[in-house]
Amino acid sequence: xxxxxxxxxxxxxxxxxxxxVPALAAPPxxxxxxxxxxxxxxxxxxxxxxYSQAHNGIDIAADYGTPIHAVGDGEVIIxxxxxxxxxxxxxxxxxxxxxxYGHMQRRDVAVGDRVTAGQQIALVGSEGQSDGPHLHLRxxxxxxxxxxxxxxxxxxxxxxxxxxxxxxxxxxGPAPVVHPVESGRVVSARSADGRLEVFAAAADGVHHAWQTxxxxxxxxxxxxxxxxxxxxxxxxxADGRLExxxxxxDTFQHRYQTGPxxxxxxxxxxxxxxxxxxxxxxxxxxxEVFAxxxxxxxxRYQNAPSGGWSAWESSGGGPAQGRIEMEKSxDGRLEVFAxxGDTFRHQYQTAANGGWSSWEEFGGGGHDxxxxxxADGRLEVFAxxxxxxxxxxxxxxxxxxxxxxSGGPADAQLTSERTADGRVEVFAINxxxxxxxxxxxxNAPYGPWAEFGRGGSEVTAAxxxxxxxEVFxxxxxxxxxxxxxxxxxxxxxxxxxxxxxxxxx
Numbered sequence: 187x188x189x190x191x192x193x194x195x196x197x198x199x200x201x202x203x204x205x206x207v208p209a210l211a212a213p214p215x216x217x218x219x220x221x222x223x224x225x226x227x228x229x230x231x232x233x234x235x236x237y238s239q240a241h242n243g244i245d246i247a248a249d250y251g252t253p254i255h256a257v258g259d260g261e262v263i264i265x266x267x268x269x270x271x272x273x274x275x276x277x278x279x280x281x282x283x284x285x286x287y288g289h290m291q292r293r294d295v296a297v298g299d300r301v302t303a304g305q306q307i308a309l310v311g312s313e314g315q316s317d318g319p320h321l322h323l324r325x326x327x328x329x330x331x332x333x334x335x336x337x338x339x340x341x342x343x344x345x346x347x348x349x350x351x352x353x354x355x356x357x358x359g360p361a362p363v364v365h366p367v368e369s370g371r372v373v374s375a376r377s378a379d380g381r382l383e384v385f386a387a388a389a390d391g392v393h394h395a396w397q398t399x400x401x402x403x404x405x406x407x408x409x410x411x412x413x414x415x416x417x418x419x420x421x422x423x424a425d426g427r428l429e430x431x432x433x434x435x436d437t438f439q440h441r442y443q444t445g446p447x448x449x450x451x452x453x454x455x456x457x458x459x460x461x462x463x464x465x466x467x468x469x470x471x472x473x474e475v476f477a478x479x480x481x482x483x484x485x486r487y488q489n490a491p492s493g494g495w496s497a498w499e500s501s502g503g504g505p506a507q508g509r510i511e512m513e514k515s516x517d518g519r520l521e522v523f524a525x526x527g528d529t530f531r532h533q534y535q536t537a538a539n540g541g542w543s544s545w546e547e548f549g550g551g552g553h554d555x556x557x558x559x560x561a562d563g564r565l566e567v568f569a570x571x572x573x574x575x576x577x578x579x580x581x582x583x584x585x586x587x588x589x590x591x592s593g594g595p596a597d598a599q600l601t602s603e604r605t606a607d608g609r610v611e612v613f614a615i616n617x618x619x620x621x622x623x624x625x626x627x628x629n630a631p632y633g634p635w636a637e638f639g640r641g642g643s644e645v646t647a648a649x650x651x652x653x654x655x656e657v658f659x660x661x662x663x664x665x666x667x668x669x670x671x672x673x674x675x676x677x678x679x680x681x682x683x684x685x686x687x688x689x690x691x
Contacts, residue, residue, distance in 0.1 A: 223258045225344035226304035227352045237336040243324035250319045250561045250608035252310040256301045257285045272313020284326035366466035366512040369419040371644040378426035378446035380651030387416040388688035407687045413437040419463045424471030424491030435459045464510040469518030469538040478508040505529045516563035527551040556600040561608030561628040570598045594635045601646045606653030615645040639679035660690035
């Protein structure tokens with residue numbers, strides 16, 4: 187049984203400091219003027235320090251990389267960096283008040299930009315005088331930034347009660363970025379209520395198990411039928427229902443939850459056979475699916491969020507019989523990466539919810555791949571081959587590093603997931619051994635590979651509702667898993683349900 191622990195336990199030790207900006211005096215407090223707009227929630231999290239004469243705003247503690255949203259429409263009048271405050275932003279609103287945001291790890295707006303309430307403007311960080319990740323939110327009651335006020339009543343007057351959830355309340359708020367789930371012969375994702383579900387593809391079809399409580403133990407395996415020896419993909423619909431896709435050489439089928447966290451439909455046709463699949467969610471909530479075969483890579487997509495599907499369309503090429511994975515850029519654009527024994531290529535949306543670039547060369551051939559995103563939003567790709575695992579990463583919004591060796595097992599199946607503090611961990615399995623490596627810090631290099639289990643045929647990783655990673659590995663004798671018992675310690679490698687489960691050769 188998975189041991190539950192609070193997602194925020196690691197953060198309770200953080201003593202978040204007051205934000206201090208050079209050359210800005212701390213004038214006396216004053217009450218906010220009459221509300222001039224309907225506000226939006228600035229960030230998900232909890233208030234770790236309140237407003238006072240000694241503390242000129244509120245601190246909203248949150249994970250690294252948590253989106254920060256503009257509390258109202260306005261113009262960006264400061265977007266920059268200072269040593270005490272780190273990266274910071276000021277927005278002048280139409281009623282003459284100013285909202286100010288500090289300690290970010292990334293800014294998404296520049297001076298002169300017009301922003302709307304609920305628009306993402308930055309990501310939570312811990313730059314400057316700070317002992318942990320948080321947003322320092324300060325409110326100025328006048329356009330000259332001469333009179334500060336308590337952000338909590340200021341937001342309450344505008345319809346937002348703190349703490350808050352972005353997208354709820356009177357002001358608009360975009361949906362959070364939904365990163366694609368790793369595809370393969372074993373896949374796992376959380377239902378809308380936070381419970382993990384896992385699917386494994388055996389010769390007799392697809393098998394399914396699920397957590398009986400959030401962060402808890404597992405149900406027995408359930409046989410679902412469907413395509414045998416299939417490649418699987420999972421994606422969430424905009425209304426919270428998971429969608430499962432299964433492809434083998436002859437058949438492509440899918441099934442879906444009949445309601446958020448509810449039971450599942452029967453299998454329905456989705457296309458012809460193929461080699462591999464990947465699925466991701468567009469910025470507007472529509473699922474998009476890519477499938478490879480002997481003629482390259484094709485895709486289809488929902489015509490509306492949680493709605494019907496387009497016909498299959500060519501993607502313009504791509505590696506024949508390639509292994510496919512998807513990721514999402516911080517601005518909501520999907521990117522697709524595909525590798526076969528000879529070729530590695532990628533393509534990307536030219537705009538969120540939009541069309542696709544042509545396929546671009548990305549490297550030589552390989553065995554398998556995984557893609558993840560760093561805490562600062564940069565994508566990172568790992569690929570395995572006969573001499574181990576290599577990786578390359580974005581050096582900026584469009585540039586990439588060269589391929590670098592990381593060691594690891596040869597010709598391994600790969601997966602990756604992010605820890606609660608934003609570090610990427612990579613897991614690899616071949617017939618002999620299961621190994622892992624992890625970033626030694628945020629956006630940092632990786633440590634040496636470490637063994638964590640026996641060999642097998644496939645691997646995937648998912649995150650529990652409390653932030654702990656759980657890894658699933660398949661073999662010809664059944665399905666194993668291991669989970670973080672804390673945020674740096676792991677359980678033993680054992681059967682998912684205390685029984686072997688489906689054999690995935």
